[in-house]
Amino acid sequence: MKIALLGYGKMGVIIEKMALERGHEVVLRVGRDGCTDEELRRADVAIDFSLPSVAFSNIQRCIENDVPVVSGTTGWLDRKSEIEALCKERNGSFIYASNFSLGVNLFFALNEHLAKLMNGHEVYNAKLTEIHHTQKLDAPSGTAITLAEGMLKNLENYSSWKLVENGELADENQLPIEAERIDPTPGTHIIQYSSEIDDIEIKHTAHNRNGFALGAVIASEYLLQNPGIRTMKDVLGLA
Numbered sequence: 419m420k421i422a423l424l425g426y427g428k429m430g431v432i433i434e435k436m437a438l439e440r441g442h443e444v445v446l447r448v449g450r451d452g453c454t455d456e457e458l459r460r461a462d463v464a465i466d467f468s469l470p471s472v473a474f475s476n477i478q479r480c481i482e483n484d485v486p487v488v489s490g491t492t493g494w495l496d497r498k499s500e501i502e503a504l505c506k507e508r509n510g511s512f513i514y515a516s517n518f519s520l521g522v523n524l525f526f527a528l529n530e531h532l533a534k535l536m537n538g539h540e541v542y543n544a545k546l547t548e549i550h551h552t553q554k555l556d557a558p559s560g561t562a563i564t565l566a567e568g569m570l571k572n573l574e575n576y577s578s579w580k581l582v583e584n585g586e587l588a589d590e591n592q593l594p595i596e597a598e599r600i601d602p603t604p605g606t607h608i609i610q611y612s613s614e615i616d617d618i619e620i621k622h623t624a625h626n627r628n629g630f631a632l633g634a635v636i637a638s639e640y641l642l643q644n645p646g647i648r649t650m651k652d653v654l655g656l657a
Contacts, residue, residue, distance in 0.1 A: 419642060421635075422446035422453075422461035422485070424476045425468030429490070432631040433465055440635055448476075459483050463638045470494045470556070477501050477512065486511035486641045488634055490518050492560030502647055511645040513653070516560030518633030522607075523650040525622040529565050529609055532620060533572035540575055542611040542618070549598045549606040557581060557597035561607055566593055569609070 419442040423430045426447045434444050445460045446453060448468075458464065458479060463486045466476050470493030480487035481504050489512070498514065505512045517523070536542055546569070548562040558566075558581050566579040570593060580592040588594040605624040610617060624630070633650070640653045651657040 419443070419639065420445045420460065420462045421638065422448065422458055422464040424448045424464055424466040424480075424487075425491070427467070429467040429627060429631060432627050433467065433634055436628070436631045436635050440639075442635070455479065455483050458485055461485055463488065463642055465489075465634050465638055466491055467634070474501070478504060481505050481508050481510040481512065484508070484510065486638075486645065488513045488518075488638050488641060490515060490630065490634055492516055492563075493556045495560075505647055509645075511641050511648070513637050513641050513648045513650070515633075515637065515650045516564045517605075517630065518637055518650065519624060519629035520633050520636070520654065521629055522561060522622055522624070523633070523654055523656070525607070525620070526564060526568055527651075527656050528620060530568040530572055532609065532611075532618075533569045536611050536618070537573050539611075541613045541615075543613070544569060544573065544576065545594050545596070545610045545612065546579070547596045547598070547606075547608040547610070549600055549603050551601050551603050552599045554599065557599075558595045559597070559605070559607075561605065562595055562597070565607060565609065566595060569593060 421437050421444050426449045464480045466489040468476055468491050473491035473494040474497050477487050477489055548559045576593045577591045579595055580588040582588055582594045608621045610619045637653050
């Protein structure tokens with residue numbers, strides 16, 4: 419598999435290492451200088467871990483050049499429906515995930531199942547906490563938003579989520595998300611249901627970035643064999 423890396427920061431370097439270990443070839447590394455369409459078409463698949471400001475255009479170019487694309491960039495999702503429409507129009511292939519870690523995606527499924535169990539037990543108040551390194555610019559994290567969405571669709575007494583900072587409180591029907599920035603944390607996400615009697619808590623802690631990178635490569639392998647608009651639930655057989 420020939421891979422184009424769109425964004426060659428810390429994640430790009432680790433993705434390259436994982437791809438080479440799995441017998442693949444990196445034919446293009448795109449940093450600030452960009453690339454031509456001809457260079458992009460050399461790849462069988464593109465993996466986008468770029469900046470939010472360029473992610474949309476990167477993904478759009480891939481689809482327009484018939485290059486399947488896997489994206490883990492957050493912060494551009496207000497335009498995700500445009501990408502999906504273009505992908506359908508061009509019969510393209512696309513996977514987006516807020517987090518490609520296999521463990522995190524299993525955690526997503528566990529989170530939704532727990533929310534279904536907790537629905538209707540109004541003595542419990544739900545809360546979500548995410549902790550990342552200080553270089554992470556967006557808050558809450560894309561992973562936290564995905565977790566929150568999984569809770570909201572299964573908890574009838576919450577209608578939206580809210581990022582709470584500096585001791586502020588969420589409204590009664592808002593799911594509070596706390597975002598902490600502490601070095602050198604790669605990523606920790608905690609779901610908590612609290613009552614006066616007890617707490618129920620599930621937690622995922624990443625030890626390094628390798629899981630994110632490996633998942634992105636595995637998703638790319640899957641997408642080449644299963645074209646269309648896919649998700650990590652498809653990749654893991656959880657759909």
